[in-house]
Amino acid sequence: MRIAIVGLGVAGSYLAYQLRDQHKVVAFDKLPASKFDAVCAWGTSKDGIAKFAKDCGLNFDDYIMHNGERMLVDIGKETFDIPLKGLVCFDKLKFIQDSADKPETHFGSWVNRSNFKNDFDMVVDATGLSRPLLPRIHGDKLIPCVQYKVKYKDPPFDDFYIKPFDDLSGYFWYFPLGNGYAHVGAGDYNKRHNEFLYRFLKEHDGQVISKTGRPIRITPPAMCEPFFEGNVIGVGESIGTVYPLLGEGIIPSLQCASFFKDYIENMNAYRAQVLQHFKIYETVYKFIKTKIDGKFDMKTQFFGLMSMFFHMRFNEKRYGLQIRLSDMLKVLRA
Numbered sequence: 417m418r419i420a421i422v423g424l425g426v427a428g429s430y431l432a433y434q435l436r437d438q439h440k441v442v443a444f445d446k447l448p449a450s451k452f453d454a455v456c457a458w459g460t461s462k463d464g465i466a467k468f469a470k471d472c473g474l475n476f477d478d479y480i481m482h483n484g485e486r487m488l489v490d491i492g493k494e495t496f497d498i499p500l501k502g503l504v505c506f507d508k509l510k511f512i513q514d515s516a517d518k519p520e521t522h523f524g525s526w527v528n529r530s531n532f533k534n535d536f537d538m539v540v541d542a543t544g545l546s547r548p549l550l551p552r553i554h555g556d557k558l559i560p561c562v563q564y565k566v567k568y569k570d571p572p573f574d575d576f577y578i579k580p581f582d583d584l585s586g587y588f589w590y591f592p593l594g595n596g597y598a599h600v601g602a603g604d605y606n607k608r609h610n611e612f613l614y615r616f617l618k619e620h621d622g623q624v625i626s627k628t629g630r631p632i633r634i635t636p637p638a639m640c641e642p643f644f645e646g647n648v649i650g651v652g653e654s655i656g657t658v659y660p661l662l663g664e665g666i667i668p669s670l671q672c673a674s675f676f677k678d679y680i681e682n683m684n685a686y687r688a689q690v691l692q693h694f695k696i697y698e699t700v701y702k703f704i705k706t707k708i709d710g711k712f713d714m715k716t717q718f719f720g721l722m723s724m725f726f727h728m729r730f731n732e733k734r735y736g737l738q739i740r741l742s743d744m745l746k747v748l749r750a
């Protein structure tokens with residue numbers, strides 16, 4: 417088949433590599449090659465991502481920039497440590513570039529419905545947030561985010577640090593990148609992130625190398641339908657593969673791309689697999705939404721809390737964190 421992949425983030429690059437031998441793949445990305453970037457804090461779980469790296473002939477260890485041991489969680493009145501189980505920061509940009517080095521690629525091609533010549537057998541919309549080739553999502557929930565890359569002489573933290581905002585509407589993060597560099601960012605549905613970042617950067621002297629940002633979609637796949645229309649099929653964050661509690665989308669988007677590869681002959685089976693695998697995201701999303709909307713009540717949300725807890729507890733290595741109910745309750749009650 418002739419397959420167009422629009423968007424060369426983690427999902428599109430992985431797919432481009434996976435499909436290149438059996439199909440004629442042509443890839444497009446809006447960014448020019450010289451300005452290509454991976455807007456993200458670059459945190460992931462090494463156990464969760466290793467398989468996908470291997471699928472692309474890469475050794476994930478070669479991309480690790482910081483191996484985490486603990487995450488400091490600041491809830492205002494106290495701070496506590498979450499022991500880590502494989503959470504790392506990695507060079508996501510190089511990872512993407514190395515996994516996508518095969519297909520014919522058109523950088524600097526900003527695709528939309530009117531300018532795209534759809535003469536392919538299949539078109540994959542792997543554009544993350546924008547999904548220009550698929551219908552708009554009604555009630556799409558987006559968390560605005562801003563992030564700085566900062567170089568410190570004297571880093572304020574030596575490991576992962578996060579500060580959740582009230583109502584679980586987002587959080588501030590400090591993700592170390594090694595050699596004094598860090599991604600310092602924040603996202604907040606209630607838009608307090610810029611003010612918080614400004615104060616942090618003022619308090620902790622460092623050299624700002626760059627500033628980026630874009631919103632994260634936390635609407636789960638079940639609410640991002642349709643996944644396909646005509647010969648266009650959505651993969652990755654374009655169809656909501658982001659874990660709503662954490663804004664974690666790298667591994668889920670790779671997983672989604674892998675499902676696409678497995679079910680390429682049957683898009684109904686692809687849809688069913690995505691809905692089934694990411695079912696828990698809908699529960700977590702509804703839980704978070706009641707907090708954000710100020711409608712949270714522990715009695716009615718107990719099922720949601722326990723579902724989220726058991727899901728993460730049984731997948732600790734996948735998330736790279738030790739999961740304790742007491743930690744979750746501390747954050748909820750803060």
Ligand SMILES: Cc1cc2nc3c(=O)[nH]c(=O)nc-3n(C[C@H](O)[C@H](O)[C@H](O)COP(=O)(O)OP(=O)(O)OC[C@H]3O[C@@H](n4cnc5c(N)ncnc54)[C@H](O)[C@@H]3O)c2cc1C
Nearest residue numbers: 423425426427446456457458459527543544652653665666
């Ligand atoms: C600030 C921030 C920090 C984050 N930190 C983390 C983290 O630490 N860990 C984690 O797991 N997740 C994180 N995420 C989420 C994660 O980055 C995404 O969910 C994940 O990268 C989605 O992958 P994707 O391939 O589906 O889309 P993307 O990575 O968004 O890639 C989409 C690609 O499509 C291209 N594109 C977009 N529109 C068009 C168009 N119209 N035409 C052509 N090309 C287009 C873009 O240039 C981009 O290259 C973060 C997100 C943000 C915004």
